[in-house]
Amino acid sequence: MSRVPAQAPGGTPTIREVAEAARVSRATVSRAFSRPDLLRPETVAHVRAVATRLGYTPNVVARGLSTGRYATIALVVPDIANPFFPPLVRGAQRAADAAGYGVFLGDSDEDPEREDALLARFTGQVEGIVLASSRLDAALVRRHAERRPVVLVNRDLEGIPRVLIDPTGGISAAVDHLTDLGHRRIAYVSGPQPSWAHQQRRRALRRAVAARPGLELVTVAARRPTYDSGIACVPTLLATGVSAAVAFDDVLAQGMLAGLAAAGIAVPKHFSVVGCDDVVAATTAPPLTTVSAQTGEAGRAAVELLLAVLGNADVRDARYVLDTHLVIRSSTGAVSASRGG
Numbered sequence: 017m018s019r020v021p022a023q024a025p026g027g028t029p030t031i032r033e034v035a036e037a038a039r040v041s042r043a044t045v046s047r048a049f050s051r052p053d054l055l056r057p058e059t060v061a062h063v064r065a066v067a068t069r070l071g072y073t074p075n076v077v078a079r080g081l082s083t084g085r086y087a088t089i090a091l092v093v094p095d096i097a098n099p100f101f102p103p104l105v106r107g108a109q110r111a112a113d114a115a116g117y118g119v120f121l122g123d124s125d126e127d128p129e130r131e132d133a134l135l136a137r138f139t140g141q142v143e144g145i146v147l148a149s150s151r152l153d154a155a156l157v158r159r160h161a162e163r164r165p166v167v168l169v170n171r172d173l174e175g176i177p178r179v180l181i182d183p184t185g186g187i188s189a190a191v192d193h194l195t196d197l198g199h200r201r202i203a204y205v206s207g208p209q210p211s212w213a214h215q216q217r218r219r220a221l222r223r224a225v226a227a228r229p230g231l232e233l234v235t236v237a238a239r240r241p242t243y244d245s246g247i248a249c250v251p252t253l254l255a256t257g258v259s260a261a262v263a264f265d266d267v268l269a270q271g272m273l274a275g276l277a278a279a280g281i282a283v284p285k286h287f288s289v290v291g292c293d294d295v296v297a298a299t300t301a302p303p304l305t306t307v308s309a310q311t312g313e314a315g316r317a318a319v320e321l322l323l324a325v326l327g328n329a330d331v332r333d334a335r336y337v338l339d340t341h342l343v344i345r346s347s348t349g350a351v352s353a354s355r356g357g
Contacts, residue, residue, distance in 0.1 A: 029072040038066040052116050053327045090138040090145045092122040099295035107315030115323050128152050135160045143326055146318045151210045167322040169314050171212045177334040179318045186307030186340030187220035190290045198351035199260040201232045205249055207241050207264030238268055246271020259351045260288035266296045269304055284349030294343055303345035310338045
């Protein structure tokens with residue numbers, strides 16, 4: 017077993033010193049950081065361990081300028097403050113770390129123009145992009161995908177690798193659950209209109225309600241998926257006469273719970289609420305019944321798809337689908353006679 021020399025005082029280790037200490041070529045050191053897929057896993061682990069002990073950090077910018085390979089990817093989301101996205105970011109980060117890639121994070125703030133600008137800015141700095149819940153027109157998404165490899169999350173565009181969370185199973189179970197509790201008029205409090213997830217959840221709800229005779233579905237629009245929007249929609253929601261509502265996501269649902277409490281409507285005694293995503297549902301008051309989505313898994317799968325593309329795997333039209341399921345907590349109950357079902 018070779019002894020790894022300590023870093024010289026005040027010096028910055030070079031790739032040559034790492035190669036000598038690890039007893040490999042300088043090309044192997046370079047590949048251990050830029051193209052680990054070309055080496056055996058044990059070689060990558062050995063080289064990186066030696067580099068860490070020496071305090072060596074690869075010059076990613078210089079390598080990128082000369083090779084076009086930066087060992088970085090970008091992840092762009094529409095709202096990092098939305099609790100749906102942090103688990104996705106963590107899942108993506110873990111997968112990138114395991115492959116020796118850094119991650120640049122961009123937040124478009126639900127603004128398609130800002131999203132477009134972020135993608136243009138990242139194009140010259142990264143090898144590929146994970147684009148989550150994009151609000152861009154399909155043509156713009158495809159244009160960016162021509163410049164750098166792109167993997168989509170919750171956006172289904174043929175010819176671009178994508179990871180999709182299918183709400184069908186969880187939504188159908190939610191409708192069954194509400195029906196069993198005696199609810200006959202149900203509202204959907206909608207998400208952003210450009211959102212693929214919103215469109216899929218609305219479609220799944222319509223199908224589930226249509227398949228059960230005697231049920232009625234109404235839609236209540238929310239400005240955007242925020243706590244304040246959830247509070248603001250409560251007067252309209254109550255005016256519809258429904259006894260239960262399915263919210264686009266948990267954040268909206270949490271605001272709805274607050275708005276219902278302020279209006280003197282007890283949940284679940286007089287009104288039932290179901291959320292989507294299961295990201296804050298266990299901490300609301302009362303704890304929220306919700307459609308659980310595998311958001312961390314979606315982030316991991318998206319990065320692994322992107323790395324496969326960067327490794328020249330033929331996954332250009334890969335479509336990775338994750339299922340959902342219902343988690344029943346305390347925000348749903350039997351229909352109240354005062355609400356009439």
